[in-house]
Amino acid sequence: MEFKGAEAPRYRDGAQSIHRTAALLREIAAARGGGASLSKLSAATGLVPSTVHRMLQALVDEELLAKDPATRTYRAGPLLYELGLAAAPRLDLRKICAPVLQRIAEATGDSVYLTVRSGDDALTLDRREGSFPIKALPQEIGNRRPLGVGAGALAVLAALPAPEGEALVIANAARYGRYRLTAERVGTELAAARERGHTVSTGRFVARYRGVAVPFGGLETPAASLCVIAISERLKPERIERVAELLHREVAAIGTLLADQAPPEPTGHW
Amino acid sequence: MEFKGAEAPRYRDGAQSIHRTAALLREIAAARGGGASLSKLSAATGLVPSTVHRMLQALVDEELLAKDPATRTYRAGPLLYELGLAAAPRLDLRKICAPVLQRIAEATGDSVYLTVRSGDDALTLDRREGSFPIKALPQEIGNRRPLGVGAGALAVLAALPAPEGEALVIANAARYGRYRLTAERVGTELAAARERGHTVSTGRFVARYRGVAVPFGGLETPAASLCVIAISERLKPERIERVAELLHREVAAIGTLLADQAPPEPTGHW
DNA sequence: CCCTTAAATTCCATTATGTGGAAACATGAA
DNA sequence: TTCATGTTTCCACATAATGGAATTTAAGGG
Incomplete structure (x- = not known):
């Protein structure tokens, strides 16, 4: 063989x-x-x-x-x-974040995504649709892609300590080609995202949509991000800034929710 | 090998x-x-x-x-x-039945189980706890056991056409030993359950609990059952009858809910 | 505590099992 | 139709999985 x-x-x-x-x-x-x-x-x-x-x-x-x-x-x-039913997670991030997603979807009218790290992948853990008639739904719940591909998955990388994040970009180098990306490019974007505090999708893979995402977690809790996606016309520069601010506020809210929840259970996964 | x-x-x-x-x-x-x-x-x-x-x-x-x-x-x-997230079912029985379980739990004060067939197994799809302080929680969500073991899993068998149900008892014959049961015994109980319209657990496997279950589905929709479990003292004969009647009413309610939902999608599972 | 028993883990020679090349077969496009 | 691309079947071969036996670890019992 x-x-x-x-x-x-x-x-x-x-x-x-x-x-x-x-x-x-x-x-x-x-x-x-x-x-x-x-x-x-x-x-x-x-x-x-x-x-x-x-x-x-x-x-x-x-x-x-x-x-x-x-x-x-x-x-x-x-x-x-x-x-999967038998594998109920200890820290049910999906449940905890549900009201947050709801709120963001209502406030923006656009699609909202909760993304977490799973090994070398980013995983779409939950999604909420906004009221705007043209839905931006590039990801389904449960979908996977290499960390760094798209705004949400790039923000998940940014939630991790810098050395770990960069190591993951290297580890995923061979997989980026399928998404018209390179490890170098992702590395640059990642550094930029750390500066800025949020990510913006390049639209390289899915042209007609644009996304904004803000990272959270990464230490006690799993690396994750909140992401808003819409058709490109709805996410012009000045609105991107406003959405990013909104996401930062909601990330802070999740922080307090997690602090209440998480009794540091020694066993197992999130 | x-x-x-x-x-x-x-x-x-x-x-x-x-x-x-x-x-x-x-x-x-x-x-x-x-x-x-x-x-x-x-x-x-x-x-x-x-x-x-x-x-x-x-x-x-x-x-x-x-x-x-x-x-x-x-x-x-x-x-x-x-x-499992990526495998969202077409007909989300769990979601559909959620309010029903809630209602039964509130009405009885006892634990309520939604059980469905999965191959030769019964699968605990959902559960709701009642207000009574002593909880009867013999099954977790996602748990499996051979069809026919316990009130809920026996009622699932009873939801199927008689020949199919009996065939499944035969198919599972070798597995019943672990539960202090035999295929003959299960067959007898199954026949009795069809007569009565509901099942009562024998308490052979879990002594201190007793359960009552009513079957539903089995043709268009998957074979399933609603089951109420409590400590034996709380399920004396006359109360068993009343609970069974309540379950029958709720099963009827599910029937109308399912009729609304189920657009006969050709693809795939429930 | 030590002794006994049972369960978990490692090791390794053997071969049944999974492999992948090649060829046949479908499907869809032009 | 023909061609190209993708799917499925077939089968000789050698690797990867197997399971018996030995070793280690844990759990009771006295």
């Missing part, structure tokens, strides 16, 4: 299949909207199509994934939902 | 590892409270301990599971939660 793709086997023992399976699952959670095709998954994981096909079939058999026969795309399946 | 346990390889191709992994994950979701130990998982899956150990380690590496170092038990990990 040879390796086709770039990633050398990062882990030790006889568990290649489990690591490959996990990589596939994460990759499927990265797919927007419709789901992921076999060839996309093959390219993204560096596994040959026949292997991916066989694995996907087994995962569908187990209902970990579901296959749309019309489009031949794969998406997260019922068993994943059910297993 | 030989097979130690009872189950012969149910699936075809070169995907043993994926099926074993899925079995492990399901088994961990079956564990109450603290989590599952390696030996329990080994026994439950029929895999030798060294194999289970290696797989669990890999799953923990991937954060699909988390290990409590103190008790050396395994439970669902953060990545499962995150992947």
Whole structure:
């Protein structure tokens, strides 16, 4: 058995299949909207199509994934939902931030995103739609992308201590190409974001939308960000500033909410 | 490689590892409270301990599971939660039933459970606590057990067409031993439940609690049940009848809610 | 405390299992 | 139609997963 793709086997023992399976699952959670095709998954994981096909079939058999026969795309399946129920987080950031998202959506009329770090990825943890008729919904709840891709995911990086953030940019270097980015570029943006206190999306990947995000957490609590996204015309420079200020105020509010909540439980994840 | 346990390889191709992994994950979701130990998982899956150990380690590496170092038990990990987010169900039974559970909890003062079918298992989809100080909380959200074990899971069976229900009892025959049950016994209880319209737990597995459940769904919508659980003293025969009537009324209410909702989407799961 | 038992973990020779190349088969575009 | 792209099946091969045995660690019991 040879390796086709770039990633050398990062882990030790006889568990290649489990690591490959996990990589596939994460990759499927990265797919927007419709789901992921076999060839996309093959390219993204560096596994040959026949292997991916066989694995996907087994995962569908187990209902970990579901296959749309019309489009031949794969998406997260019922068993994943059910297993997720059993993994209720200790610190339910989604619940805690729900009223905050609501408030921002009402105040701005635009879409609001809560993004957190998960390993090398940014994860869309929650979303609220604003009242403005043209919805900017580039991300679904549960979607993943490399840290640094887009305003929300860049702000998550900015929530981390600088050395850690930069290390993650390096770690993700190989993945940025798919988003028309480079590690250098992300590094520069990250530094700029630290200066400014907020991020603005470059519109490099999704042209018609623009986003503003403010980081929070990163030490006791997970690195995260609040992000407002709208069509570009609705986010001209002067409004960006106003939205950023609003987000900063709400981040402060979350800070006090978290201080109340978080009894430093030794066990486990957020 | 030989097979130690009872189950012969149910699936075809070169995907043993994926099926074993899925079995492990399901088994961990079956564990109450603290989590599952390696030996329990080994026994439950029929895999030798060294194999289970290696797989669990890999799953923990991937954060699909988390290990409590103190008790050396395994439970669902953060990545499962995150992947579950991406698998939002089309028909969100949990959301739809939320107000119903709330109402029942307030009316009875006892714990209320929403249980659904997932393959050969019953799955605790949601729970609400009543005001009575002694809480009957034998199940956590996300917990699994074989269909037929306990009032709620027996009522789920009763929601299915009789032949299908009986077939599932046969399919689960080998698993009932762990719950001090037999397929015959479950079959009898199931028949009785169909007569009566509701189930009452025998208290065979959890002695100090008693439960009453009423089935619903099973055709267009997934087989499910509403269940009220309390300490045995609070569920004497005459109160059981009154609670069962209340549950029947609420089941009817769900029926109309579902009729409004469910646009028969061809794709996928509930 | 020490002794016994059970469970968890590591090790490693063996081979069943997963692999990936190649070829067949679909699908959709021009 | 033909061509190009993506999906699926097939199968000989060698790697990766396996499980028995040995070792280590923890949990009781007296």
